[in-house]
Amino acid sequence: MNYAASRLASVKPSASAWVSQAARDARARGEDVIDLGLGEPDFETPAHIKTAAHEAALAGETRYPPTGGTATLKAAVLAKLKRENALDYSADEVIVCNGAKQVIFNAMMASLEPGDEVLLAAPYFGQYKDIVLILGGQPVAVECSADEGFLLSPNRLADAITDRTRWLFLNQPSNPAGAVYTDDELRALGKVLERHPRVLILSDEIYEHILFDGRQFMSAAAAWPQLADRVLTVNGVSKAYAMTGWRIGYGAGHAELIAAMTKVQSQISSGACSIAQAAAAAALNGPQDEVRRFRAAFERRRDLVLDHVKSIPGLTLDPPGGAFYALIGCADLIGAQTPEGSLIDSDDALTQYLLQAAGIAAVPGSAYELSPFFRISTAASEEVLGEAMTRIGAAVGRLKLPKTRANPT
Incomplete structure (x- = not known):
């Protein structure tokens, strides 16, 4: 069998x-x-974050949380995005999930039709491809060589887009190469994407705070204000705050996409751990030393x-x-x-x-x-x-x- x-x-x-x-x-x-x-x-994990989880448990925050995330954590995410990324979202444009990977899974389940193509700048995080395959999409690897700094160029992007392209995945700093786009490089990609209104963009920014040599981070949605409604910003607390086991990620994007992703989540996990959400809120709101x-x-x-x-x-x-x-x-x-x-x-x-x-x-x-x-x-x-x-x-x-x-x- x-x-x-x-x-x-x-x-x-x-x-x-x-x-x-x-x-x-x-x-x-x-x-x-x-x-x-x-x-x-x-x-x-920093001590004040653990303390917040302990206090949440003692205060009785042990019931089913709202499917899309607690009001406290959503408020912390909104404040973080505005403070650090110059992005202005509302609560219905944010979802909290069991790690950033579930944000990506929910988005693909909510939006992919069989045969839709998803562009992946290679080298890329391997689970991108597998999530797309599981949900009936067609992953398309776009090679980004070492000579190009492992970065997707506007020409390669333009050549890769077809009538079946539904998503572009962009990850920076990237896993596995640690590649980071300059503001101008991001804007150049945005000019290509402007010509293809059907293409959505998933910007995986989980390593946002781990930048070297004085680099400053630019979120894709901030670089492309004209495309903001088509960008799903994915982030979480696992890497920056040493919270891999707490399993909290979040996504911010158009309210209709977030609503569809929340519908998916309601049938999979019914939300993320309430105590872990309290800890994540403390991480985002608290000291960043x-x-x-x-x-x-x-x-x-x-x-x-x-x-x-x-x-x-x-x-x-x-x-x-x-x-x-x-x-x-x-x-x-x-x-x-x-x-x-x-x-x-x-x-x-x-x-x-x-x-x-x-x-x-x-x-x-x-x-x-x-x-x-x-x-x-x-x-x-x-x-x-x-x-x-x-x-x-x-x-x-x-x-x-x-x-x-x-x-x-």
């Missing part, structure tokens, strides 16, 4: 989750493994990884502008042989080698529709990252490179 629906046949488990599970399995066997697969801050401390730590970690990669022949890394990942190029290692004689014929093979030979769990670039690269999470301590990069360097140094790329003797 086949218990799974046919629509799941093309959906793959999360690559980062799979890699992290492989690391846990290896540890269970007694192996020394450093897991750099999962994108999760290693910091504790810890957010700034986290950001500074992530920038130091990025710099540490950059310095190590520069010293490892065969690897490259364009400095990420934000987020907490490093998408490391490994083109010069394709075709190399391991000490045991196995061929490194892909980034998948290289990450398997790193796990076996160095005890490093990393995600192959193929999971993000761009090879040959591999992604590591830099959401680990400087000590752990330093050890991990030392192991990677040693493992790469043991590879036998093809003659055309062999290290000079």
